[in-house]
Amino acid sequence: GRAAECARDIRGRGALPLFAGGTCMYLNALLNGFSFADLDIEPEVRADLERRADALGAPALHAELAAADPEAAARIHPNDRRRIVRALEVFLATGQTLTERNRRAADGDSRPPGLRRLRVFGLCLPREILRQRINKRAGLMYNKGLVAETRSLLARHPEAAPFLQGVIGYADALKVLSGDMSQSQAEALTAQATRSFARRQIIWFRRLRGIVWLNRETVSANTAVSLIGSALNY
Template identity: 40%
Template sequence: MTTESKRDVLVLLGPTAVGKTKLSLELAKAYGAEVISGDSMQVYRGMDIGTAKIRPEETEGIPHHLIDIHDPEDAYSVAEFQEQGGRLIEEISGRGKLPFIVGGTGLYIESLCYGFRFSEAVADEAFRSEQEAYAEAHGAEALHARLAAVDPESAARLHPNDRRRVIRALEVHHQTDTTLSASHAGQKKESPYRLCLIGLTMDRQVLYSRIEERIDQMLAEGLVEEVRGLLAKGYDRSLVSMQGLGYKEIAAYLEGELTLDEAVTLLKRDTRRFAKRQLSWFRHMKEIEWVETGEGRSFAEIFAEIQGVVARKLPGVSQ
């Protein structure tokens, strides 16, 4: 595909609580864009507060795609996201609108932006069962240590509680004798699109404070009740969706394994660690133009800087 025929795609990414939502709405209005959610948890229906999902009344009429498309018992994959996202980019462009990917799930966004091919390792149910049994007997940390021994890079970006992806990374190594991280690193980094990748960042301690404030707000909005409702509907804690931040900690509280204070402390700690992993993933995406959104910068300043980046990277896009 020649540069001239490539679709323009705007991307806004960054760690949780950095301020993507407000900026995304203003940018979408300015450029006539439709938003493609690049968040692996916002696909699940009924999981709203814990995923910081934008409410329908907050979208200001801007179409938002890949939100509320799965029930919590149906695991969502990066390959599914890539297929659906690619189709949406064509459809949105065909309507004369700008496809605009917004989110914080690095692997999902990068796979769509660069058309990653996924490992040819097929499911090995016996191997998976063996790893599940090991995790049950020795704990998630021990299973994660197995991955760290053979693929430290993947282990660094995956939380020990993300058992499904930890096992998949082990499975790829078991079957192909190469690591998942090497597979990703070896991908051809030429995008089928004309990309403008904008990353939001801020002082780490300020970001951590914002994360803690957001969690307090989630609790005030009814996070405990949301998780209680999901459990009451029969959504098991072992589901991929229920392993998401906010859900596994509050579920542990509701099952009597933790006090509420302990669950909230754990959630804040794990979310800070998650933000750190997000930033680590994004840092290896060399084409990102980073924009500082910390204290002392007005919204107008930040918005103007982003407009300058868009004008440079996507000269054919008009406001």
């Protein structure tokens, strides 16, 4: 895939390729060779799903996904139309769910040659500290104008409302704008949704093999740099 090509190009220029950030799905692709590139999906499949999403709404398609791939449905918000459509089109086109494809990829090292020596390091925090930071972040989002930002975004792109309903933070800000809840209530719900999202992400990351976890509270920056530098020599 494109990542392997970039890695080879960077190495060919005598430099070290670094991948930072990203979701579990992208990291899984790097670690286990999972890719959408090898899927032969007819455009009509997506077009039909998009038409049904327009007519029935994303939650209706999410219910179909829950029947076909409960694990994927549990990870995807009922209003996250883009990811719901993507998961369903993979299932309809291949007969395999995203969960099945992930598991098959994880059974063996199917990474392209350019990524065979990939080393992965992750930062983690004790649960209570993570919880405190998430709560603080939610407060800062609203104090720094999330509701006003959402109002401005809708004024410029009213068609974005369905998508925003599936985005943590924006979904609750929309309810403030509609008068369905106060800002303090929205802040609490955003913090709760973020904590749930973090919990799901942690579970996913823990399932991926080959990640070296560094505790931000107990591992100093110098120790982390030393550890990473040593690992890159092998």
